[in-house]
Amino acid sequence: MNGEFTLYLQPHFYHCMKNRNNFLCFYSLEFDPRHDPPNPDMDGQIVGIAAIVVHLCLLILIHFSNEPADVEECLTSLLLQCYPTLIATFASIGRGQLTLFDVHFAIAITASPVNIYITYSTLTQVIKRPNHLFRDRIVNWKRTYCMLFLLFPFVWLSLSLTSTLSTTAFIDSYYCQGATFRDWLLNNTLSYLLQSITTWWIPLLPIAVILLLLVAWINLRFRRRIVYQYKTERKKKGFWIDAPFIWWEILSECHPWLPPTLSMYLHANWVYNITSALQLASWTGYIATYGQILAVFTAVPPIFSVYRLVRDNWRNIGKFFKALPRRWKMEFFYLFTSERVFRSRCGQLGDVELYISKMYPPRPRSQEVPLLLVQIPSIELPEPLLPDALLQETVLKRYSPQPSPRASTFSMI
Template sequence: MSEMQLVNSTDPYILALEGYMLCVYKNEGQNPDMQGYAVRISNFIVNLCLAILIRYSNEDVIESVSVLLLQIYTLLVSAFISLIRKKLSVADAHFAITSTVSPLAIYLLYASVRKILRKRSYLYRRLGHHSNETYVALSLLVLLMWIIMDLLIYFADVFTNKCPRITLVSWFMYRFMAAYTSFIFASVFIVILICMWIMYLLRHFRDIRDEYRRHKMKAQPWKHFRWVQWFPLTFKSFMIAQWDVITKGHPWMLTFSVVITYVVWGSSLMLYIPDLSKFYYDLVTGLEEDNDLPTLPYQAPDGYDPLGFGQLLAATVAFPPMWQVLNLIWTRRNDIVAWIKSYPISLWNGIVFILTGHRNPWKKVLERRAENGEAGTFYDSVPLTGPGEERKVGQRTDSTFSNDEKIELETSEPTLWRSTTSFDYPTTYSTSTLYDPYNPARS
């Protein structure tokens, strides 16, 4: 019996799914220039290095984002050109999507959406005023290309191998199985993350409650149908409050979450399997045996060379980002050494907080917020930090604002926010001004 055997093989949806899987898997790993091991490893390393450079480097942000978009467009445009010439297999089309839907690409798309909605974005603040519209347009175009390619895979007959049509139900089943194989290796880390999040949620219950009230009071209540606004406003305020308290008080949680996303993406790229053609041959053989179909002996792809030109070229692409990361590590070696020295104390403070509730790191965040005179929340986060570690956050100067933000600040009129705390609890404070429960000067 195969590892991919499906239950209830007499179900028509299952049969359609098995037929589609047999068609796709027979072509997986057959194109080493597209799905070779060096190509997959190089793609992962480049994306990871670019994420580090975007987060920590002050000089390489624009260059890193440009390289990321160049990498994505090179794969997608090449796939579409091969598709037009009818020289693209379904397996290669699947891999073109998988290799470009990286955590960093999704974050770029998320930052672009926030930019369109005129909300603050850490990435575009780092980019400054350098062709923001161009990056936004290119990011949204990537999303459109993903959707078009995915629709063509399942509902069009334009590939070299003609796979049987599958129903919408079978399509969702295939997507579920692909997601399952990607998340299975990160399941342990996900469980740890959820358990720690729940633990911090209980420990920071009062902090989250106060932060929730503060966020809710910043909203402008509707004149009519306030009961319609109540639930989404309550849910949004609660989610933002716990996110701010936990990730700002324990920044390592955010770093751990990013690591999990890269583990999931690495699993979807099958980085743990050097030879994809042999791996998928075993899957196809198992499926054929389950369905009493004849099997063929394994044959390596024609002209396959693990050290061929395409593989070596893909490997060399990863060297420039790796060199930039090494240079960044050397430049910031003093900060890294200081972090390593302070990590044991930070770790111990985190353990003490979990066990006793003392040494609450959120209090230090509130102190920095009061010192900086900020009523809002930080939208910047610092990975590579241990539990309870302090971080320095400076005030935004005029040079850190983009031109659009400067114009908006100069032309905008002050808004009188009214409190919506009447939804939850009575208050004796004025409803015409913003009440901050963290202001140490309040009476």
């Protein structure tokens, strides 16, 4: 093509492609600005920023909000943003209106970690496994949300495969001539991982290594509980596919900080990739088109939901950040000692963080002395010391051990 040539290279994956055209099919933008510029309604800067805002607001509400109405409102905004993008891309197939860059941007902006998490929660809801989203955050229209989010991965995969395997779907689809399903699979797995490492993970590589080591250590500590729970569920239902759900349930219940930390890290990587694509398409400048203005208003309800959350809990937020160092100290203490109680220097018991789920209570240790054994035993006084029956009844009531349900469940620390 004549005109300006712009190439977005990812050289670490070039050797896996058969030829240069297959490489351009996945990683390039070649266009003549007079004839086929990027579509601002698909990959404009306002569209990308609005999508980032909606996804991040939904992430905050899922983790911290106790109002199901706010989460449902934000989920609706997410659906109103993702489905029109995919449907509009499908409608433009074979019409010569979109480039491969437009399609790849639409695919990337709808494949966020929060979308993957919602799809995972939908699958757990379908197979009747407990999950945080549908148990605590969604009250109304559960079946509707399940149907829409179950359909979403099929629509996304169809569009991604069409953009790779078709040579006539879009303006520059001739680059994809000879591309195979193997190329598509490598591009969406190995290449994406390598791209993330070379573009974003290098500055945060120590944090990534620490997170992986912590997950491995937690998995090693709870291996017996995971195997026991898996065998129990297997006998009841007979589903081997429950193993990853059981593993994640136990880890997230025993260490509640793990899901928010991993999700924020993955979203940071996703935001970086989207902003890189927006910088690549910013040659057109600021064009406030009709589609971009509509994209702005889809982000308004999630912003108001987060604003209400901060307004109603600003004091609790301050207390949370003030107590954060001590909470991390207690969590570190529990991570390596399996103790939820943190003792002060004077030997007094500090605050007890009740993180363990009711479903998976800790087992009592046999070395500890039960409370029943350290109670004052009953005293048998001789008859001459008791002046009357009333005094005898009073003394026996005061010194006799009373049966208590706490004696069989709690132990002395």
